[in-house]
């Protein structure tokens with residue numbers, strides 16, 4: 715199976731529990747909740763996206779004809795200077811393309827495999843770290859994992875909908891954009907009143923890294 719990859723780069727995880735940890739990011743092209751085109755944003759199921767996931771023309775992106783070639787490319791960007799290699803499969807929606815062969819091939823190359831998903835698709839087995847970021851008005855198929863990261867606030871998607879699901883950690887992340895300051899205040903207030911939830915900030919934006 716071929717994999718369509720928007721970009722591959724080495725950076726620090728900016729969000730959630732693994733924030734600050736070095737990782738190779740592998741951004742899969744395409745999403746099932748938005749075409750990625752501005753003209754479709756208002757009618758999309760998810761309309762607050764801040765990521766370019768269209769096509770394969772980003773940094774080190776391309777079409778990879780099998781799992782070995784994609785894993786070989788990702789491996790090029792891990793510096794091999796200690797630490798457990800981590801690949802974060804993100805998007806777009808990585809579960810549109812990820813399969814067990816790819817996860818296994820990453821494992822054979824020594825990588826821990828993390829995903830960032832909108833939770834509307836089933837994952838292949840053996841993923842090491844599952845981060846689900848649910849979107850309002852969609853069916854949450856993947857209702858378990860390591861961390862649930864709710865972009866906040868979302869109409870029709872209050873934290874109470876998710877607080878009893880089978881996750882180890884629960885994060886509230888202020889929605890980016892023009893209302894970021896207000897959303898951060900709301901998130902801060904919510905976490906103080908509901909200690910089950912932790913705040914997740916987009917520290918890669920604060921650090922001005924990718």
Ligand code: SF4
Pocket residue numbers: 745746747748760761762763764765767805806807832849
């Ligand atoms: S689900 Fe994620 S990748 Fe897809 S449009 Fe929404 S924020 Fe963007």
